Amino acid sequence: MEDFGPWVHIPCVPPFSHAGLRETIDGGQMFRWQAVDVSCWQGIWDRFAARVRIAEGGAIEAAFPDGTAEEALPALLRLLGLDQDYVGAYDSLPWRSDRVLRSAMMQFGGLRVVNQPLGEALLGFICSSTKRIPQIKECMGLLAERFGSPVAGGQALPTWPQLAAVDEADLRGCKLGYRARYVWQTAQFLAGDPGYLTAVEAMPYEGAHAALTRLPGVGAKVADCVLLYGTRSLQPFPVDTWIIQAMAHLYGLHGWPVDHVAQFGRTHFGEFSGLAQQFLFAYARRAGGA
DNA sequence: TGACAGGGGGTGT
DNA sequence: ACACCCCCTGTC
Numbered sequence: 087m088e089d090f091g092p093w094v095h096i097p098c099v100p101p102f103s104h105a106g107l108r109e110t111i112d113g114g115q116m117f118r119w120q121a122v123d124v125s126c127w128q129g130i131w132d133r134f135a136a137r138v139r140i141a142e143g144g145a146i147e148a149a150f151p152d153g154t155a156e157e158a159l160p161a162l163l164r165l166l167g168l169d170q171d172y173v174g175a176y177d178s179l180p181w182r183s184d185r186v187l188r189s190a191m192m193q194f195g196g197l198r199v200v201n202q203p204l205g206e207a208l209l210g211f212i213c214s215s216t217k218r219i220p221q222i223k224e225c226m227g228l229l230a231e232r233f234g235s236p237v238a239g240g241q242a243l244p245t246w247p248q249l250a251a252v253d254e255a256d257l258r259g260c261k262l263g264y265r266a267r268y269v270w271q272t273a274q275f276l277a278g279d280p281g282y283l284t285a286v287e288a289m290p291y292e293g294a295h296a297a298l299t300r301l302p303g304v305g306a307k308v309a310d311c312v313l314l315y316g317t318r319s320l321q322p323f324p325v326d327t328w329i330i331q332a333m334a335h336l337y338g339l340h341g342w343p344v345d346h347v348a349q350f351g352r353t354h355f356g357e358f359s360g361l362a363q364q365f366l367f368a369y370a371r372r373a374g375g376a
Numbered sequence: 377t378g379a380c381a382g383g384g385g386g387t388g389t
Numbered sequence: 390a391c392a393c394c395c396c397c398t399g400t401c
Contacts, residue, residue, distance in 0.1 A: 114385070211385095214385065214386080215384090215385080215386035215387065216383085216384045216385080216386060216387095216393090216394090216395090217384070217385080217386095217395080217396090218384065218385080218396090218397075219385080220397095221384095221395075221396070221397085222385090258394085261394085261395065261396085262394080262395085263393075263394025263395045263396090264387090264392090264393045264394045264395085265386095265387095265393095265394080265395095266394085267393095268387080268388095302387090302388090303386090303387065303388090304387085305386060305387050305388085306386095306387095307385080307386065307387090308386070308387080311385090324385085326385040326386080327384085327385060327386090328385060329385085367385085371385085
């Protein structure tokens with residue numbers, strides 16, 4: 087095992103509640119973090135690794151593999167959205183008129199929407215369809231172990247160029263099931279157009295969503311997840327079965343088509359609808375909306 | 377205990 | 390509408 091350096095104190099405003107930090111790190115936005123104990127997680131993203139735990143007053147503390155903190159700390163702040171204005175984002179949500187949202191925001195105080203490398207979010211969410219979080223994590227772990235590069239603290243996830251050199255059969259060996267073909271086809275697509283994801287990052291929402299949907303295995307829901315968790319935008323509003331249930335129950339949208347619910351979410355919650363989605367998702371998943 | 381449906385944070389046809 | 394691959398859960 088790797089040696090980690092000293093804990094670094096990171097003030098956070100708005101402050102994290104325990105539930106808010108757990109939902110941020112280990113609630114299904116990312117798939118490469120494991121609980122060390124009830125209030126400490128260890129994870130890998132990009133070429134970095136870290137341990138994160140909750141501290142007094144809603145701050146957090148982080149530790150990094152020896153010699154990596156100088157680069158990894160700013161990367162962690164970016165990953166967890168700690169260099170963004172969440173006070174303004176929280177305040178702009180319609181919590182004054184929406185008691186459901188207000189309740190979720192109190193229950194999951196401090197919740198952030200993460201900013202992973204776009205390619206990692208793409209891989210994770212292509213593999214997410216009809217899978218539970220523990221299964222997705224297992225697949226990501228196998229992919230990293232077998233096809234990724236070593237970094238201080240563990241194995242990085244393979245990049246898309248690395249994935250393009252892997253046989254579909256070997257991807258299946260990572261328990262991807264039918265998703266192995268999607269990953270393989272997308273890897274080939276991106277190998278033939280290396281600037282594609284970089285271009286997507288520079289596009290406004292509509293164009294970026296359309297461009298991602300062109301990739302095999304990427305439908306509307308996965309594209310929204312990739313954009314929400316893989317860029318700094320808080321605009322995308324991913325609609326999965328949990329959100330369908332929650333929005334039907336809480337806002338009376340019974341029987342609405344998925345794309346209409348997504349449209350409703352973006353207009354009802356505004357510029358930061360993705361943050362609202364994350365609160366409602368956490369709320370519904372914890373059966374708090376029933 | 378052990379086998380067997382049923383179905384899951386979706387996509388593509 | 391249904392299959393898709395894998396694997397977990399709930400039943401008998």
